[in-house]
Amino acid sequence: METSKKINLIYGRQIAIVGGGPGGLALARLLQLGGADVKVYERDINQKARVQGAIVDLHYHSGLKVLEAAGLMDAFKIRYMQGADSFRVVDERANILLDDFIPSGRYTFGDEHFRPEIDRGALRDILIDSLLPGTVVWDSQLINLTFSNGQWEMQFKNGTSASSDLVIGCEGYRSRIREYLTDIKSVYTGAAIIQGEIDDPKTACPEIYEIFNGGSLMAMGQEKMLTVQPRGDGGLTFYAASMYPENWEKTSGINFNNPEEVYAYLIHFYNGWHPAFHKLFKACSHFTYRPLNYHPLKLRWQTRSNIIILGDAAHLMPPNGEGVNLAMMDALDLSNCLTSGAYQNIEAALAAYEEMMFARTYPISEETVEGIKDFASPNNESIQKLIQLFGGDEKI
Numbered sequence: 001m002e003t004s005k006k007i008n009l010i011y012g013r014q015i016a017i018v019g020g021g022p023g024g025l026a027l028a029r030l031l032q033l034g035g036a037d038v039k040v041y042e043r044d045i046n047q048k049a050r051v052q053g054a055i056v057d058l059h060y061h062s063g064l065k066v067l068e069a070a071g072l073m074d075a076f077k078i079r080y081m082q083g084a085d086s087f088r089v090v091d092e093r094a095n096i097l098l099d100d101f102i103p104s105g106r107y108t109f110g111d112e113h114f115r116p117e118i119d120r121g122a123l124r125d126i127l128i129d130s131l132l133p134g135t136v137v138w139d140s141q142l143i144n145l146t147f148s149n150g151q152w153e154m155q156f157k158n159g160t161s162a163s164s165d166l167v168i169g170c171e172g173y174r175s176r177i178r179e180y181l182t183d184i185k186s187v188y189t190g191a192a193i194i195q196g197e198i199d200d201p202k203t204a205c206p207e208i209y210e211i212f213n214g215g216s217l218m219a220m221g222q223e224k225m226l227t228v229q230p231r232g233d234g235g236l237t238f239y240a241a242s243m244y245p246e247n248w249e250k251t252s253g254i255n256f257n258n259p260e261e262v263y264a265y266l267i268h269f270y271n272g273w274h275p276a277f278h279k280l281f282k283a284c285s286h287f288t289y290r291p292l293n294y295h296p297l298k299l300r301w302q303t304r305s306n307i308i309i310l311g312d313a314a315h316l317m318p319p320n321g322e323g324v325n326l327a328m329m330d331a332l333d334l335s336n337c338l339t340s341g342a343y344q345n346i347e348a349a350l351a352a353y354e355e356m357m358f359a360r361t362y363p364i365s366e367e368t369v370e371g372i373k374d375f376a377s378p379n380n381e382s383i384q385k386l387i388q389l390f391g392g393d394e395k396i
């Protein structure tokens with residue numbers, strides 16, 4: 001990898017990125033291109049540890065722009081999932097409400113409407129493989145952070161420790177590093193997702209393919225939402241969303257570690273839905289209950305000169321197809337602020353990054369939180385709104 005040693009704010013500083021998600025890894029790559037001495041401390045035991053979740057789409061003005069800046073578009077073009085950006089919206093009986101099947105070539109790279117999908121694990125691999133050997137320190141779950149003699153001392157769960165001049169928290173929504181900037185706590189939106197993973201859907205629930213169109217499937221009706229997405233390894237992920245009371249995981253009486261109990265709940269809750277959806281639930285051997293939280297809007301903190309956060313650690317919001325893109329854009333802005341030479345000192349650079357990050361994320365977060373009921377528990381009116389938003393002119 002070619003690096004340049006510009007005179008900039010990172011030169012001579014040891015930088016610790018905590019968390020190797022899309023935000024942290026993109027940042028590591030961009031900083032290394034600027035000549036930084038950077039390590040990524042990641043909780044996962046190794047690179048093969050499975051990345052939770054299905055595909056993510058990258059956007060022209062954010063995720064794809066970052067890959068371009070990172071010199072990784074060629075690698076992305078090899079690994080992205082062609083055709084997976086098509087989607088279909090159906091009602092609870094699997095009647096098609098909107099079919100946005102995108103014939104190959106309708107949108108392509110360079111077109112701002114093109115939102116190519118990639119498996120989360122493949123995106124992670126592209127970013128990791130672009131880093132200098134040994135950059136990611138696996139099995140490093142940060143459990144404590146102290147500051148003395150001008151340096152941060154990080155302690156990890158496996159008993160090891162490391163020091164650094166600048167710590168960047170990219171460890172997602174449960175960030176410990178955020179506590180060093182603000183005592184803000186995330187708030188429950190009122191909606192939650194029951195996530196299911198199916199490794200071998202072609203055998204376990206082939207019926208879903210009669211409805212599913214190779215891309216993403218959204219099923220909406222009876223104030224319930226079900227999204228099904230392909231994974232890069234041939235598996236499927238589904239997200240069954242609805243409005244639930246806070247802490248429902250504990251008060252529901254359902255043991256979410258027992259697939260039979262979750263299945264019994266889902267077929268009751270989705271009573272009257274097409275049998276292919278029930279078969280989908282039956283095929284799932286592992287469910288995760290995910291309450292959807294967000295960081296209160298207009299959150300601000302006092303900029304510090306040696307610690308900062310990005311991605312979900314800084315601006316958690318309910319899933320809206322933007323989270324990975326926003327985390328990667330934070331990485332690009334932060335690396336630019338640190339390496340451009342435009343700022344006199346590191347505090348000014350970090351303050352400038354924070355301004356950009358807040359300005360970008362709050363409008364999106366606000367809109368998503370306001371629309372949470374339409375997303376998780378859509379009524380007829382919100383279904384029509386959604387169809388129009390997605391291009392109702394293509395209704396068939």
Ligand SMILES: Cc1cc2nc3c(=O)[nH]c(=O)nc-3n(C[C@H](O)[C@H](O)[C@H](O)COP(=O)(O)OP(=O)(O)OC[C@H]3O[C@@H](n4cnc5c(N)ncnc54)[C@H](O)[C@@H]3O)c2cc1C
Nearest residue numbers: 019021022023043141142171172311312321322323324327
């Ligand atoms: C159900 C669901 C569906 C979603 N779908 C989409 C989608 O389709 N498109 C999209 O753009 N976004 C989606 N999102 C949002 C997206 O996943 C996040 O916004 C995005 O992953 C944030 O990236 P990040 O790098 O900030 O953090 P993360 O991706 O959360 O990565 C954090 C990393 O830090 C590591 N870590 C955590 N704690 C520690 C610790 N203490 N020490 C060391 N390492 C640690 C983790 O192992 C992980 O690798 C979805 C979210 C959910 C919940």
